[in-house]
Amino acid sequence: xxxxxxxxxxxxxxxxxxxxxxxxxxxxxxxxxxxxxxxxxxxxxxxxxxxxxxxxxxxxxxxxxxxxxxxxxxxxxxxxxxxxxxx
Amino acid sequence: xxxxxxxxxxxxxxxxxxxxxxxxxxxxxxxxxxxxxxxxxxxxxxxxxxxxxxxxxxxxxxxxxxxxxxxxxxxxxxxxxxxxxxxxxxxxxxxxxxxxxxxxxxxxxxxxxxxxxxxxxxxxxxxxxxxxxxxxxxxxxxxxxxxxxxxxxxxxxxxxxxxxxxxxxxxxxxxxxxxxxxxxxxxxxxxxxxxxxxxxxxxxxxxxxxxxxxxxxxxxxxxxxxxxxxxxxxxxxxxxxxxxxxxxxxxxxxxxxxxxxxxxxxxxxxxxxxxxxxxxxxxxxxxxxxxxxxxxxxxxxxxxxxxxxxxxxxxxxxxxxxxxxxxxxxxxxxxxxxxxxxxxxxxxxxxxxxxxxxxxxxxxxxxxxxxxxxxxxxxxxxxxxxxxxxxxxxxx
Numbered sequence: 437x438x439x440x441x442x443x444x445x446x447x448x449x450x451x452x453x454x455x456x457x458x459x460x461x462x463x464x465x466x467x468x469x470x471x472x473x474x475x476x477x478x479x480x481x482x483x484x485x486x487x488x489x490x491x492x493x494x495x496x497x498x499x500x501x502x503x504x505x506x507x508x509x510x511x512x513x514x515x516x517x518x519x520x521x522x523x
Numbered sequence: 524x525x526x527x528x529x530x531x532x533x534x535x536x537x538x539x540x541x542x543x544x545x546x547x548x549x550x551x552x553x554x555x556x557x558x559x560x561x562x563x564x565x566x567x568x569x570x571x572x573x574x575x576x577x578x579x580x581x582x583x584x585x586x587x588x589x590x591x592x593x594x595x596x597x598x599x600x601x602x603x604x605x606x607x608x609x610x611x612x613x614x615x616x617x618x619x620x621x622x623x624x625x626x627x628x629x630x631x632x633x634x635x636x637x638x639x640x641x642x643x644x645x646x647x648x649x650x651x652x653x654x655x656x657x658x659x660x661x662x663x664x665x666x667x668x669x670x671x672x673x674x675x676x677x678x679x680x681x682x683x684x685x686x687x688x689x690x691x692x693x694x695x696x697x698x699x700x701x702x703x704x705x706x707x708x709x710x711x712x713x714x715x716x717x718x719x720x721x722x723x724x725x726x727x728x729x730x731x732x733x734x735x736x737x738x739x740x741x742x743x744x745x746x747x748x749x750x751x752x753x754x755x756x757x758x759x760x761x762x763x764x765x766x767x768x769x770x771x772x773x774x775x776x777x778x779x780x781x782x783x784x785x786x787x788x789x790x791x792x793x794x795x796x797x798x799x800x801x802x803x804x805x806x807x808x809x810x811x812x813x814x815x816x817x818x819x820x821x822x823x824x825x826x827x828x829x830x831x832x833x834x835x836x837x838x839x840x841x842x843x844x845x846x847x848x849x850x851x852x853x854x855x856x857x858x859x860x861x862x863x864x865x866x867x868x869x870x871x872x873x874x875x876x877x878x879x880x881x882x883x884x885x886x887x888x889x890x891x892x893x894x895x896x897x898x899x900x901x902x903x904x905x906x907x908x909x910x911x912x913x914x915x916x917x918x919x
Contacts, residue, residue, distance in 0.1 A: 452656075452697035452698050452699050452700075465699070465747070465749040465753070466697075466747050469699075470655065471843070471906075472906050475907055479909060491840075491841070494839060494840040494841070494910060494912075495834075495839045
């Protein structure tokens, strides 16, 4: 899942640095993620994992780092009764 | 009078608005100069530091109280109100975001004691208008740093006591990795690069400057600027501006109302004199708009105060969309109200030398959709709406 999220960030995030250089906990906003790009990224993630982010997750923190996105996606997959490892 | 023996913020703001700001508003506009008299009075009455907590020597005024002051000043001198509003945006960022820094806590106490006027330098040549990117960078050496910034605009930069300046964290940091530092007049030099000869808001003096500063590293806020901008800054900016715009709109309505009243007096007793006139109907229309605007702003202030200590609430999609929409609707509604007031007052509103003159108000108000361009905000909102879950509840 981590590799898939990194690929999506690389595709939609328009960061000012290379995603490969970022640690899982690195702040994506200081790395150049804008509110515009974060929405594109959310749409990309919803599509790739076949999930829908609920209102409670639509804030800055849920998309602040690769680890935070991984956590949010895992939570939604678990709620849907799907295996996070297989995603 | 409140329990510390000082008359209320509203009363002090009103006295300054009526007695000082209104008296100099035309000169400030005509000469395109800083409203010195108003700011001397605001400092003397300690209104610049009013929002700073009691523990640091301020009055602990609520955000709603500060919005009220913006509205009162807006009724008398829009340039004064705009400068006051921009100053308070800097204050709220320091209050909310720099709580972990001893230097910034001490600075707030000094800002309250000395009634310091704070300006902001976020724009820069070469960033395409996106203040979330910087070209210039902090160059630290030991406990000091040096910074040189080509700022396209620093409103009242020459008159401010301190500037909150953004820059990249260090010379190797990407353009989005920004910090914000509080720099003081004795530490920086300004070299003016552009002037401020504008249609309206002529007293705000938003000139371009090259800023050069050497200061202590502890003056840099510990929080990344990305967080500061995303949290207090967005909501606070749109709300203080909307509040002062409501003040401008109210001033236009007062002029229109006095015009309609004078007309009614002339007609009183004449045959058919009690029939509604086109001007009277227009007045009813703009008062209705103004009540909607007031309700919308008060709802925005309530929403902001409810989420102010909650980073997730402040950065939620629904709050961002609500604040963006408030900025759009408040700026548009104010202009509609003033334009319609002009139709009511007719030539007396159009002329610059009558008690019903509306020219300065209209010119000042035209800045509202331009500063942080409404088209840009609508574009941003339309993008956010792709993820937004529409709230169809009325009371929820």
